[in-house]
Amino acid sequence: MTATVRRLIVHTVDVPLVRPFITAVRRTDAITAVLVEAVDSDGRSGWGEAAASWRVTGESPASIRAAVMGPLSDAVLGSELDDVDRLADHLAAAVIQNAAARCAVECALHDLAAAASGVPLWAHLGGRTNSVTTDMTLSAASTSELIELAIGHRDAGFRTLKLKVGAGRDDVHSVAAVRDAVGADVSLRVDANQGWTARQAIDIIRDWEDASVGIELVEQPVSARNRDDLAFVTARVQTPILADEAVWTSHDLSAIIAGRMADAVNIKLAKSGGLTEARRMIALAAANDIGVLIGCMMESHVGIAAAASLAASLGDPARAHDLDAGLWLAASPVDSGPHYTADSVVLSRAAGTGITGLCASGGRP
Numbered sequence: 001m002t003a004t005v006r007r008l009i010v011h012t013v014d015v016p017l018v019r020p021f022i023t024a025v026r027r028t029d030a031i032t033a034v035l036v037e038a039v040d041s042d043g044r045s046g047w048g049e050a051a052a053s054w055r056v057t058g059e060s061p062a063s064i065r066a067a068v069m070g071p072l073s074d075a076v077l078g079s080e081l082d083d084v085d086r087l088a089d090h091l092a093a094a095v096i097q098n099a100a101a102r103c104a105v106e107c108a109l110h111d112l113a114a115a116a117s118g119v120p121l122w123a124h125l126g127g128r129t130n131s132v133t134t135d136m137t138l139s140a141a142s143t144s145e146l147i148e149l150a151i152g153h154r155d156a157g158f159r160t161l162k163l164k165v166g167a168g169r170d171d172v173h174s175v176a177a178v179r180d181a182v183g184a185d186v187s188l189r190v191d192a193n194q195g196w197t198a199r200q201a202i203d204i205i206r207d208w209e210d211a212s213v214g215i216e217l218v219e220q221p222v223s224a225r226n227r228d229d230l231a232f233v234t235a236r237v238q239t240p241i242l243a244d245e246a247v248w249t250s251h252d253l254s255a256i257i258a259g260r261m262a263d264a265v266n267i268k269l270a271k272s273g274g275l276t277e278a279r280r281m282i283a284l285a286a287a288n289d290i291g292v293l294i295g296c297m298m299e300s301h302v303g304i305a306a307a308a309s310l311a312a313s314l315g316d317p318a319r320a321h322d323l324d325a326g327l328w329l330a331a332s333p334v335d336s337g338p339h340y341t342a343d344s345v346v347l348s349r350a351a352g353t354g355i356t357g358l359c360a361s362g363g364r365p
């Protein structure tokens with residue numbers, strides 16, 4: 001008999017970062033990991049994470065708890081786990097927005113379904129390898145600090161570095177200086193987090209192109225609210241443009257495709273609301289020759305377990321995804337699950353995500 005969803009539990013764990021994370025819009029020294037544990041009728045637990053950020057997802061630990069314990073529990077408790085995609089649609093119908101909260105519940109259910117099948121989540125999603133490559137993100141910083149960080153990460157084994165730009169500093173100069181410092185073998189990508197105007201974006205990107213700085217891609221150069229600007233930039237530069245904040249779901253992705261507004265898309269589970277919609281987006285992107293990169297919010301190994309499993313399903317282990325969040329944490333809040341080796345996320349070979357529970361020191365139930 002198929003197991004059913006018996007209970008959802010929200011755990012919050014404060015986790016310090018190893019160094020501050022600074023973007024054009026915020027500075028973070030610690031995260032509150034909001035974890036959802038779904039328990040099935042056979043007593044198994046599945047785990048999912050909701051990245052809480054007022055400014056990015058519009059959600060907080062309190063709002064996530066309210067959504068999970070209220071309408072999202074109502075939508076799935078007692079349901080069989082044989083078709084999690086269907087349950088994801090029930091979750092999506094139960095609340096408007098609240099994508100991170102839905103993501104946490106849905107990923108926990110996928111974990112349970114994979115565990116019940118006795119296979120790792122990455123294999124359950126179609127992956128053939130338990131390892132995926134990640135970039136390493138450098139916070140916004142002075143040029144000399146960026147150079148020092150970049151060299152350190154290169155020497156630690158990272159082959160792709162992501163620079164946060166758009167904070168009003170001299171982005172042209174600082175990125176070129178990092179290129180000079182790290183040499184030609186490191187791939188450099190930049191994320192403006194909507195920080196430029198369209199004209200600024202074109203001028204800056206063309207300066208890098210003219211100077212042969214070698215930028216792999218530019219992420220969300222302009223405001224997500226103005227897709228025309230995104231299309232305007234994409235049409236006027238050679239460097240591939242990656243849409244992030246402008247694309248949450250396949251509905252958004254359809255508009256990007258129709259308007260040829262970007263070359264690739266950063267799919268994050270906290271935007272899509274979980275794996276089911278993310279997989280629909282991957283299929284849509286593939287059918288329309290749009291590149292896909294799997295990204296993450298500032299979240300723990302629980303969120304990374306799901307996102308990296310999705311990345312593994314893409315079947316291109318050399319492609320650098322954007323899954324470095326766990327490397328920023330002083331420690332994982334859970335036992336087992338994924339770990340990092342140089343620039344690889346190594347997923348558990350145990351059934352599901354392999355996560356066995358909260359670390360003894362962590363968690364306020």
Ligand SMILES: [Mg+2]
Pocket residue numbers: 191193219220244245266
């Ligand atoms: Mg981004």
